Amino acid sequence: MTSVRPGRRGRRPGSPDTRAAILAAARERFAEVGYAGTTIRAVAAAAGVDGALVHHYYGSKDDLFLAALELPVDPREVLAEAVVSGDRDDAGERLVRTFLAVWDDPDNQPALIALVRRVLEPGGEPLLRDGFLPVVLVPIGERLGIDRPELRMPLLASQVLGLITLRYLVVVEPLASMDADALVAAYAPVVQRYLTGPLPG
Amino acid sequence: MTSVRPGRRGRRPGSPDTRAAILAAARERFAEVGYAGTTIRAVAAAAGVDGALVHHYYGSKDDLFLAALELPVDPREVLAEAVVSGDRDDAGERLVRTFLAVWDDPDNQPALIALVRRVLEPGGEPLLRDGFLPVVLVPIGERLGIDRPELRMPLLASQVLGLITLRYLVVVEPLASMDADALVAAYAPVVQRYLTGPLPG
DNA sequence: GTCTATAAATCGATAGAC
DNA sequence: GTCTATCGATTTATAGAC
Numbered sequence: 001m002t003s004v005r006p007g008r009r010g011r012r013p014g015s016p017d018t019r020a021a022i023l024a025a026a027r028e029r030f031a032e033v034g035y036a037g038t039t040i041r042a043v044a045a046a047a048g049v050d051g052a053l054v055h056h057y058y059g060s061k062d063d064l065f066l067a068a069l070e071l072p073v074d075p076r077e078v079l080a081e082a083v084v085s086g087d088r089d090d091a092g093e094r095l096v097r098t099f100l101a102v103w104d105d106p107d108n109q110p111a112l113i114a115l116v117r118r119v120l121e122p123g124g125e126p127l128l129r130d131g132f133l134p135v136v137l138v139p140i141g142e143r144l145g146i147d148r149p150e151l152r153m154p155l156l157a158s159q160v161l162g163l164i165t166l167r168y169l170v171v172v173e174p175l176a177s178m179d180a181d182a183l184v185a186a187y188a189p190v191v192q193r194y195l196t197g198p199l200p201g
Numbered sequence: 202m203t204s205v206r207p208g209r210r211g212r213r214p215g216s217p218d219t220r221a222a223i224l225a226a227a228r229e230r231f232a233e234v235g236y237a238g239t240t241i242r243a244v245a246a247a248a249g250v251d252g253a254l255v256h257h258y259y260g261s262k263d264d265l266f267l268a269a270l271e272l273p274v275d276p277r278e279v280l281a282e283a284v285v286s287g288d289r290d291d292a293g294e295r296l297v298r299t300f301l302a303v304w305d306d307p308d309n310q311p312a313l314i315a316l317v318r319r320v321l322e323p324g325g326e327p328l329l330r331d332g333f334l335p336v337v338l339v340p341i342g343e344r345l346g347i348d349r350p351e352l353r354m355p356l357l358a359s360q361v362l363g364l365i366t367l368r369y370l371v372v373v374e375p376l377a378s379m380d381a382d383a384l385v386a387a388y389a390p391v392v393q394r395y396l397t398g399p400l401p402g
Numbered sequence: 403g404t405c406t407a408t409a410a411a412t413c414g415a416t417a418g419a420c
Numbered sequence: 421g422t423c424t425a426t427c428g429a430t431t432t433a434t435a436g437a438c
Contacts, residue, residue: 018403018404032323033323033324034322034323036237036238037237037323037324039430039431039432040431040432040433041430041431041432049404049405050404050405050406051405051432051433052404052405052406052433052434053403053404053405055432055433055434056403056404060432060433061432061433117323119371120321120366120370120371121235121322122233122234122235122238122318123234125370125371125372128371128373129371129372129373133373150375151375154367154373154374154375154376155376155387157363157367157373158360158363158364158366158367158368158376159359159360159363159391160363161363161366161367162358162359162360162361162362162363162364162366163359163363165321165359165362165363165366166355166358166359166362167359169321169326170320170321170326170329170330171326171330172329172330172334172355172358173355174351174352174355175355175356175359181401182401182402183401185401185402186356186400186401189394190360190391190394193390193391199387200379200382200383200384200386200387201383201386219421219422240412240413240414241413241414241415242412242413242414250422250423251422251423251424252414252415252423253415253416253417253422253423253424254421254422254423256414256415256416257421257422261414261415262414262415
């Protein structure tokens with residue numbers, strides 16, 4: 001897991017990369033029990049170090065959380081590229097498939113789950129309301145050239161968030177165990193409807 | 202709010218119904234900041250009493266939470282009656298409309314929001330996974346006579362939970378401000394699809 | 403770079419006076 | 421029935437030894 005570089009001169013920066021071990025442990029704790037439920041002590045214990053070291057490297061609990069939330073992917077890039085390029089009548093399928101591909105990648109999951117848990121925790125509302133929705137999702141709708149994106153994208157978000165919540169956080173069967181193809185078959189038509197189908201009013 | 206009965210003999214039970222004031226304050230705190238975020242002291246302060254009184258009336262924090270979760274309605278009765286009686290092709294619309302009617306009632310909202318917040322808090326998963334879904338939702342699907350209810354109802358739940366989350370917890374516009382009719386128009390076709398439409402596999 | 407020791411705040415819960 | 425006082429357990433965070 002830790003790449004040792006024997007030819008290195010001078011003092012080693014940290015031992016076998018304690019810093020990264022702390023961050024990984026923090027991500028898993030945040031994903032497992034949320035921000036409020038995570039204690040610095042538990043993170044330190046999971047990383048096999050003392051609690052003071054966590055503060056030493058990452059400052060306050062808030063700072064550690066921000067560091068743990070650093071996503072391996074830029075959702076704007078990945079989603080926009082996959083969804084906007086191609087036929088608009090298949091955008092729903094591409095969006096669901098891309099979402100699942102990112103979420104099913106074990107490298108991404110802890111940070112993503114921690115992020116969604118934070119959104120659903122009291123006080124985390126702005127992350128979705130003022131962040132992901134207007135900054136990532138609505139612009140995608142605009143670039144797709146659909147009408148009323150500020151209504152269509154929240155409708156879409158309500159379905160995608162519900163799926164994410166049940167599959168990855170609450171772990172409801174059979175949703176949690178279905179493969180990506182089956183989920184795409186189930187959800188793509190609904191997402192497509194929100195993108196280009198009829199609207200109320 | 203408090204019915205005074207002047208002819209009553211003997212010592213009055215509590216003052217102007219402190220017990221109910223504590224419960225109402227607890228409901229609002231649990232709905233506002235969740236179970237973990239709620240402190241006995243904050244409940245007591247909101248009710249204008251001392252913290253020890255809360256323990257005196259309701260025992261532990263868990264007991265208080267259970268008392269605060271007591272729903273004014275039995276979801277099984279309300280949902281089953283509204284959804285099962287009538288044409289199966291309109292069941293989606295009746296389900297969405299009934300859900301919204303219950304949720305938009307100010308008397309129900311604090312307890313319902315507190316309940317969903319608990320579901321979305323780490324450790325609350327069994328409430329939905331082993332409670333609401335198999336006890337309330339799947340039986341409704343069975344009584345409707347649809348095929349594969351154990352797949353259809355989780356699909357349906359993912360959409361309804363997403364709507365509930367965005368409208369009442371995260372408060373995302375325009376979902377939060379739309380009236381029930383507009384929401385029914387937007388979501389009933391999707392819910393109906395999950396009930397009686399095509400499935401993957 | 404890593405740890406011990408501890409400060410300072412807050413929590414749930416209890417005992418007991420009035 | 422209501423409150424004061426307080427215990428004991430946890431928490432984040434810091435200071436400083438090694």
